[in-house]
Amino acid sequence: MIDEEQKAEQLTKLSNEIEKLIDRVADDVREQRGAEEERRASGFVIYLLRNTENAPFQTLLLKKVGIATNDIAQTPGFTALKDYCERLSLQARVEDAIRPSREFINPCLGIIVDGWP
Amino acid sequence: MTPQEIANILDEHEKWLSRAHSGSRANLARANLAGFTLEKVNLKSAKMSGANLQKTILAGSNLSHTDLFCAVLDGADLRDADLQNADLRGASIRNVAFKGANLVGADFRGGTLMFGTDDDEGQRDGPTSNQQGADLSYSAMPNASLAGAQLAGANLSGVNLRKADLKGANLSGCVLVEADLSGADLQDANLSGALLDNTILKHANLSGANLDGCDLSGADVTGANMVRNEDSLPFEVREVLNMHYVWIREDGRLGDRAILKNADLSFIDLAAVNLSGADLHGANISGANLSNVLLVMSDLSNTNLKGTNLSGATLEGINLAHADLTDADLSHAVIAPVDLKDQKGQLTGRKWPANLSGTKLVNANLKDADLRNANLAGADLSGADLSGADLTRANLTDAIFKTEQLADAKTDEKVGDS
Numbered sequence: 462m463i464d465e466e467q468k469a470e471q472l473t474k475l476s477n478e479i480e481k482l483i484d485r486v487a488d489d490v491r492e493q494r495g496a497e498e499e500r501r502a503s504g505f506v507i508y509l510l511r512n513t514e515n516a517p518f519q520t521l522l523l524k525k526v527g528i529a530t531n532d533i534a535q536t537p538g539f540t541a542l543k544d545y546c547e548r549l550s551l552q553a554r555v556e557d558a559i560r561p562s563r564e565f566i567n568p569c570l571g572i573i574v575d576g577w578p
Numbered sequence: 579m580t581p582q583e584i585a586n587i588l589d590e591h592e593k594w595l596s597r598a599h600s601g602s603r604a605n606l607a608r609a610n611l612a613g614f615t616l617e618k619v620n621l622k623s624a625k626m627s628g629a630n631l632q633k634t635i636l637a638g639s640n641l642s643h644t645d646l647f648c649a650v651l652d653g654a655d656l657r658d659a660d661l662q663n664a665d666l667r668g669a670s671i672r673n674v675a676f677k678g679a680n681l682v683g684a685d686f687r688g689g690t691l692m693f694g695t696d697d698d699e700g701q702r703d704g705p706t707s708n709q710q711g712a713d714l715s716y717s718a719m720p721n722a723s724l725a726g727a728q729l730a731g732a733n734l735s736g737v738n739l740r741k742a743d744l745k746g747a748n749l750s751g752c753v754l755v756e757a758d759l760s761g762a763d764l765q766d767a768n769l770s771g772a773l774l775d776n777t778i779l780k781h782a783n784l785s786g787a788n789l790d791g792c793d794l795s796g797a798d799v800t801g802a803n804m805v806r807n808e809d810s811l812p813f814e815v816r817e818v819l820n821m822h823y824v825w826i827r828e829d830g831r832l833g834d835r836a837i838l839k840n841a842d843l844s845f846i847d848l849a850a851v852n853l854s855g856a857d858l859h860g861a862n863i864s865g866a867n868l869s870n871v872l873l874v875m876s877d878l879s880n881t882n883l884k885g886t887n888l889s890g891a892t893l894e895g896i897n898l899a900h901a902d903l904t905d906a907d908l909s910h911a912v913i914a915p916v917d918l919k920d921q922k923g924q925l926t927g928r929k930w931p932a933n934l935s936g937t938k939l940v941n942a943n944l945k946d947a948d949l950r951n952a953n954l955a956g957a958d959l960s961g962a963d964l965s966g967a968d969l970t971r972a973n974l975t976d977a978i979f980k981t982e983q984l985a986d987a988k989t990d991e992k993v994g995d996s
Contacts, residue, residue, distance in 0.1 A: 479694075504687045505647075505668065506691075507690070508694030509691065509692065509693050511693060556627075558608040558648070559628075572694060
């Protein structure tokens with residue numbers, strides 16, 4: 462049984478977390494214009510989302526509460542980020558199959574911002 | 579995902595591709611297709627980002643314009659597959675069979691992975707990984723078409739790229755350690771900063787390729803065509819050459835004589851150019867194309883001319899003392915004395931012979947070369963082809979050669995082994 466309240470609460474948290482990425486993308490765009498050694502972004506950037514323990518957010522935990530990537534893509538936070546990225550000629554999308562390194566067996570959740578020079 | 583589900587998706591996709599009103603674009607994003615046999619399927623423009631395609635057989639399949647972003651393709655069979663303009667960014671592509679695959683315009687660039695938010699202490703992590711390009715190490719890509727492919731930063735260690743078409747491909751910063759690129763076409767490819775340790779580039783076409791920052795000392799470039807055009811030279815060097823061309827054209831009234839002591843002119847294409855009177859002492863001109871060049875009365879002493887093509891060049895009165903011409907092609911070159919003129923351009927009757935003293939001509943091709951009056955004292959002619967060469971009045975004191983090398987050469991008298 463999916464607890465709708467728990468799902469809504471989790472989506473709100475994720476939405477807020479994703480909205481914070483607007484500042485992060487703004488910083489990275491600024492750095493991109495600066496000296497080469499300061500640049501973090503290249504090609505595409507995967508922004509991993511953190512869980513409460515500061516670790517990458519495992520997709521499995523989302524599925525347990527019935528959250529799909531489409532649900533995340535419809536949150537106000539993601540919509541705001543997507544709109545912001547579009548103004549910068551960048552494209553944002555939700556990706557739930559990120560493996561940050563070989564140590565992670567389960568896929569993690571992140572936002573991909575594509576279109577960096 | 580069951581085989582029937584996959585078959586249905588493929589059917590719907592085929593319909594979608596045929597622009598029928600039915601059907602839908604295949605969405606196999608994050609699908610687990612590991613080990614499936616999907617030979618000769620049409621997945622053109624399908625969405626397969628994050629899909630697990632480990633050891634999947636996709637030989638002969640159409641994956642052009644397919645979204646394979648961050649897909650896992652380790653050990654997959656992609657022989658003869660069409661991957662034109664496929665998005666392979668961030669994909670894991672170790673030990674994949676790409677023999678005969680069409681990868682024209684495929685995008686293998688890497689990206690950046692980082693946490694989107696600061697940690698509890700407000701610290702921002704730097705990029706954690708994946709800043710480099712795709713990992714294609716130990717993949718088999720012989721005869722693959724990779725023209726214009728974006729492979730910047732990719733790990734291509736141990737990859738078999740024999741006879742692959744890499745024209746105009748971006749291979750900047752690539753790791754090509756122990757990669758086999760024999761016979762590959764790398765014309766106009768960008769290899770700047772690529773790691774070329776134990777890389778095999780035998781008979782590869784590197785003409786116009788950008789090799790800035792590449793150390794070729796550990797690579798096998800036997801028979802490779804590595805000439806680069808003048809545009810690839812630093813601005814200052816191009817300026818010096820331009821001023822020299824003016825100097826020649828204006829008979830010394832305008833422009834300046836080229837002084838390019840110790841300059842790096844390796845693999846440059848200066849065929850049929852008039853560089854007479856230039857000072858190139860100590861320059862690195864190895865592997866260059868100087869065929870039919872004019873270097874009358876030029877100073878090329880102590881230069882590195884290993885493997886340089888000087889066929890048909892006019893080298894009258896040249897100073898090549900202690901230059902290294904190992905494996906150079908000097909066939910039909912004119913290395914005879916020059917008739918000196920006075921300031922009014924009148925012949926003085928004096929002749930200025932070419933100086934090849936102490937020159938290394940090991941395995942050089944001197945077939946039909948005109949070496950009349952040349953000073954070859956102490957020159958090393960081991961293995962050089964002197965058939966048809968004119969050595970009349972040449973000074974061969976202490977030169978290293980075997981008598982039989984002179985069997986078909988024109989000499990004043992028979993000279994013994996030295």
